[in-house]
Amino acid sequence: MDDLFTDALRQLLADQCTPQLVRDIESGQPAAQLWKQLEESGFADALVSEDQGGAGLSLPDVFPLLELCGSYAVPVPLAETMLARALLADAGVKWPEGSITFGLGAASPDGRIHCSRVPCGQVADWVLMTHGGECVLLPVAEAETSPAVFPLDATLEWTAAAAREGAQRVPGEHDLRTLQACICAAQLAGALMNVFSRTLQYANDRNQFGRPIGKFQAIQHQLSVISEHTFAARMAAQIGCHSQGITPDRLRVAVAKARTSEAALEVASLSHSIHGAIGFTEEFDLQLFTRRLHAWRQTAGSESYWQTVLGEALVDHQSGLTLDLVRTTTDIY
């Protein structure tokens, strides 16, 4: 991966995706301006092949970009759009203008389509979803929107007519949960790094008993544990993004999402413990990231969901050594 790409996105997000803007969009203000800036930068087409107008990067190449979406708490589905456009381009479907997120839908007998807890469902333009083995792209503008738990997420429902008229069929079988989990893991890695850095900074700055609290052994050990989880989670997220092309491998993603989700819980808890009451306030930026640690842990399957996937693969793998499955999920060539 050319570091120029990463540096350029980092600079763009540092300038445009400020903590105040994240708060504004979370509280319902329009996200269109931010999306326009991101769209103009071209990053949403990073995974699309060059002859289709993209940058032609591979999934491992864009890991640092997905990670940045987490470390800046980007409140629009930039990471999702990157993967969705690549999927659509690959399937020979012309993608529409605007941002795309992922959903797992269900069709009722009367033809309505229901999609619960769509990540970034409040701000996305389109939802790429599977229901009943079919993969379709549906416009959010035509859906009835109701709130979900995380402020940017939404539960969406299309009437039979809206579903019929608005849906664009996407040929092929697509494992959207794995895609979403891959993205969540990379964003978790970014958010974990952010939380770790700011907690380390806070421990150096905050004085109690006449010295920085980071001088106390108990705090030092907690920060060491945070760094270990962050390190392991980042490695796991890289594993999740390691594939030959643009489609992630399900077992590698299982490692990624299980480990980053475990780390999210530990690091959120320890960072709040070190910050004390100030970290618990709305005005302090820590909450923008720790709320995401929990939200992304809960999106596309928590650690137990993916541990079951891994466990089934391991128990069904009859050849004997655990090492061989560990190698399958970690070796790169």
Place this chain on the structure above:
Amino acid sequence: MSTIDSLSLTPIPPEDEALRRPVREFLTEAMRSVPAHVRAKSWSGYDSNFSRELGRKGWLGLTLPKEYGGAGRSPYARYVMVEEFLNFGAPVGAHWIADRQSAPLILKYGTEAQKQFYIPPVCRGESFFCIGMSEPNAGSDLASVKTRATPSEKGWTLNGQKIWTTNAHNCNYMIALVRTSGTSEDRHKGLSQLIVDLKLPGVTVRPIIDLSGDSHFCEVFFDNVQLADDALIGQEGKGWEQVTAELAFERSGPERLYSSIVLFDEWLSFVRTEAGRTPEAVRLAGRILGQLAPLRAMSIAVTGRLARGESPIVEAALVKDLGTGVEQLIPAAIADDLYSREDQDLPLELLQTLNYVTQVAPSFSLRGGTRDILRGMIARGLGLR
């Protein structure tokens, strides 16, 4: 922290990965009839004949230069080979420390004569080393060692005591960290590393029985032991720096991930049976796999740094602290899984293996630096100290 985001997924070169096949073929045959509770001893298992057999195959001193009897291969090749040894529970304890630490240390700091003398027998599996670091009053606080070597007419006179020295009763040599100048108050200054022939007059080795009934570690006493001039390895007074560099090799290898893997595989064999498979066990299997996989990637990434000649001390500490955590989780979680089942015949061999690993698990986060010491090192790496 730049340390963390600088480590990327690192490939094992194909020529090194190719070593896995012959090693596995050999181990499949050699370990066929050894029961799991014996294989679970892993790198505490001692078998000098086995070590000599590996020497004959050219699998000791894999990374050492050919001129000293080594194979001149990369750290990745050694990683692949050691990973196989550990996963099969091969009895590698006899040569373990000589191969991993002592011979590389002698290669790095020794004189030409020392290299010629000590390294070839290590590569043949005929010369075993132990490391004399801890003393009764110098455990985690290693810089306070009191064993002292004073200059004599022919070299050094050694007096003092080491403790918790792994395999001393089976070894030919100890590389001891001792004070050669100054006092304990000088801390890191004035320490040196000396090679001590354990057959010399004045050396007494007494094995200590551990709580599992094994005796793999020892007390070693030095009473006016006369050492030649060339017992000194490296520079006089530089022992601390030499020891610290050595620890990066000791802390990040596969032996910090796989100490409980024989138990885990034995348990999996049971979970793979119709009677053994439950949803809880399947999820637990996945939980362990989900932690082992990133750890292996981290451990290989640190090996990559070592291969480039760096000394990633903090990264190695991170790997060891996390890795030993998984090693200790395995027996704890498996015990809970097995004994939560109602009225079921459980395989005795599995239960014996579990019992052994449960008993020795505390040592995983003691040997090579306790958790508290490692976390202190990480904190220093983070700039907190």
